[in-house]
Amino acid sequence: MERETISTENVPPSSPTPQSQQRYNLSMLDQMIPSMLVPLVLYYPYPTDTASPDDPHSFAARFTSRLRRSLSVILTRFYPLAGRVNPDGQSIDCHDQGVPFTVVRFPATRLSDLLSKPDEALPRHLLPCPVTWDSEPGPGSSPALVQLSHFSCGGAALSLVLWHKAADAATLGEFVAAWAAAAQPAESNPVRPISPNYLAQHVFPFRPEIPSGSVSMSEILKTGTSVMRRFVFDKVSVEVLKSSISAKNLTRVEAVSALLWRCFMAASLANGRAYSVLTHAVNLRRRARPPFGPDCFGNFPGLAAASAENREEFGLVKLVEKMRGAVGKIDGEFVERMMGDEGLEGYRENLGLVWRDIPRNADMLSISSWCGFGFYEAADFGFGRPDWVTRCEAGGGPGSKFLNVVWLMDTRDGKGVEAWVVLDEKYMTVFEGDVDLRARAWRDPSPVDNAGGFMQ
Structure with missing residues (x-):
C-alpha cells in the first residue's frame, strides 16, 4: 500500500495542566496490568466529496481539522494521556507534551476495496506505531497515540493506541465519546461535556513495593505459533x-x-489436555457496591475463572452456569478487599479465591469483551458514525507468540458479536470445525455486503 505522511505533530491540551496534577501516579490496579499497548481502529465512510486532504473545503481536511481541535479540548480533562511515561514506568509526567497525531494518505487505495476482503494485516498499516501483545512503551513514551488515515475514495480510518497501564477499554470508550462530543457543533451538542474522575488513585492507592514490569504477558498467556480467525454472529x-x-x-x-x-x-481434548479453564475479564466498576461510575479513569480489572473436564459432554447451559458462578465471586466484598492501604493483601486474597478450584495445568482460554462500550454510537465526530470498529490486533498473525486469546466486539447494530480468536494452528483446525459454530457464525466475513454497504 502506497502511503504518504501529510503531517505529524504533538497536540497539547488547550489549557495548561495545573501544577498539582503534573505527576500522575498509577493506581494499584493499574500496576497489576501488563505494560502493553491497546489499539483501536474506527473506519468512516466517504460522505459526498472527493477532494484531497490538502484542500480546505474537502471532507478530509474538515475531518482532520475538527479532530485536531477537539482532541486539544478534551486533553484538558484526560490530561494524563497528553503526558509522557516516567522512567519508573509507574507514573506519567503531565507537562502537556501532547498526544502524537499523525495524518497519512493512501492515494491509490479505496477503503471499500480494503474492507471487501479484510485480513489480519490490514490494521497494522493504519496504526501510529507497531503493536503486538509484547509491545512495551519505554520511558518518555506517550500514553496515547493517534493516526488519521485518508483513502482515495474519501473514506478515513481513525486509529488510537493507548498504554494499557493508564487506561482500560471502558476508559477508552469514555475518551472516544468525549472526543466525539467535543467535535460536534455547539448547537447540535447540548449535552454537558464528558469528564473523567480520578478516584482510582485514591481508592486503590499506588503501592511502591510492586516493581515495574512485575506482570508480563508471557506469564499469563500460552506461547507458540498462532493463527487468528474472526467469527461474526x-x-x-x-x-x-x-x-x-x-x-x-x-x-x-x-x-x-x-x-x-x-x-x-x-480442541484442547484433541491435543491431549484433560482440563480447560475459561477466564473472563470483569469490569470492577460494575461489581463494586455502590458501583463506580463509567467515568472512572484507569483500570478496574477483575478476572473470573471457571474450569471443566474436557471429556465431559457439557451442554451450553452448564457452561453458562459455570461462568456465572465464577463471575459471582467478584462482588462488592471482592472489590472492597482491595481498597485502601491494605489493598495489596486483599488483591492476593482475591487471587486465591479466583484460582482455588482450578486444576493445575488446565488449558486456558482468555476472553475479554469490549461489547457495550459505545464505540459505534458515541463515535460520531459530526460526519456520521463509523461503519466498522476493530480492536484490530491481539497478537495474532506472523511473528506472534501468544495463544488462546479471544476478544469480543459489538457489530454495528449493537446486537451481534464479533469474536476475534487467536489459537495454535492445530487447535484452530478442531475449533472452527464445530458444527454449531459453523451454523451460527461467519468466518472472516467482509464488513461490506454485496450492495456496497456495511453489515449490520
Missing part, C-alpha cells in the same frame, strides 16, 4: 443461539462465550 444468529440455551436473562456475551469455550474444550 449477527443479531439473528445471537438470538437463535440464546434460544437454544435455557438460562434466565442470558446475555449475548454469555451465549457466545459458552459456545466458544465448548469449541475450545474439543
Whole structure:
C-alpha cells in the first residue's frame, strides 16, 4: 500500500495542566496490568466529496481539522494521556507534551476495496506505531497515540493506541465519546461535556513495593505459533443461539462465550489436555457496591475463572452456569478487599479465591469483551458514525507468540458479536470445525455486503 505522511505533530491540551496534577501516579490496579499497548481502529465512510486532504473545503481536511481541535479540548480533562511515561514506568509526567497525531494518505487505495476482503494485516498499516501483545512503551513514551488515515475514495480510518497501564477499554470508550462530543457543533451538542474522575488513585492507592514490569504477558498467556480467525454472529444468529440455551436473562456475551469455550474444550481434548479453564475479564466498576461510575479513569480489572473436564459432554447451559458462578465471586466484598492501604493483601486474597478450584495445568482460554462500550454510537465526530470498529490486533498473525486469546466486539447494530480468536494452528483446525459454530457464525466475513454497504 502506497502511503504518504501529510503531517505529524504533538497536540497539547488547550489549557495548561495545573501544577498539582503534573505527576500522575498509577493506581494499584493499574500496576497489576501488563505494560502493553491497546489499539483501536474506527473506519468512516466517504460522505459526498472527493477532494484531497490538502484542500480546505474537502471532507478530509474538515475531518482532520475538527479532530485536531477537539482532541486539544478534551486533553484538558484526560490530561494524563497528553503526558509522557516516567522512567519508573509507574507514573506519567503531565507537562502537556501532547498526544502524537499523525495524518497519512493512501492515494491509490479505496477503503471499500480494503474492507471487501479484510485480513489480519490490514490494521497494522493504519496504526501510529507497531503493536503486538509484547509491545512495551519505554520511558518518555506517550500514553496515547493517534493516526488519521485518508483513502482515495474519501473514506478515513481513525486509529488510537493507548498504554494499557493508564487506561482500560471502558476508559477508552469514555475518551472516544468525549472526543466525539467535543467535535460536534455547539448547537447540535447540548449535552454537558464528558469528564473523567480520578478516584482510582485514591481508592486503590499506588503501592511502591510492586516493581515495574512485575506482570508480563508471557506469564499469563500460552506461547507458540498462532493463527487468528474472526467469527461474526449477527443479531439473528445471537438470538437463535440464546434460544437454544435455557438460562434466565442470558446475555449475548454469555451465549457466545459458552459456545466458544465448548469449541475450545474439543480442541484442547484433541491435543491431549484433560482440563480447560475459561477466564473472563470483569469490569470492577460494575461489581463494586455502590458501583463506580463509567467515568472512572484507569483500570478496574477483575478476572473470573471457571474450569471443566474436557471429556465431559457439557451442554451450553452448564457452561453458562459455570461462568456465572465464577463471575459471582467478584462482588462488592471482592472489590472492597482491595481498597485502601491494605489493598495489596486483599488483591492476593482475591487471587486465591479466583484460582482455588482450578486444576493445575488446565488449558486456558482468555476472553475479554469490549461489547457495550459505545464505540459505534458515541463515535460520531459530526460526519456520521463509523461503519466498522476493530480492536484490530491481539497478537495474532506472523511473528506472534501468544495463544488462546479471544476478544469480543459489538457489530454495528449493537446486537451481534464479533469474536476475534487467536489459537495454535492445530487447535484452530478442531475449533472452527464445530458444527454449531459453523451454523451460527461467519468466518472472516467482509464488513461490506454485496450492495456496497456495511453489515449490520
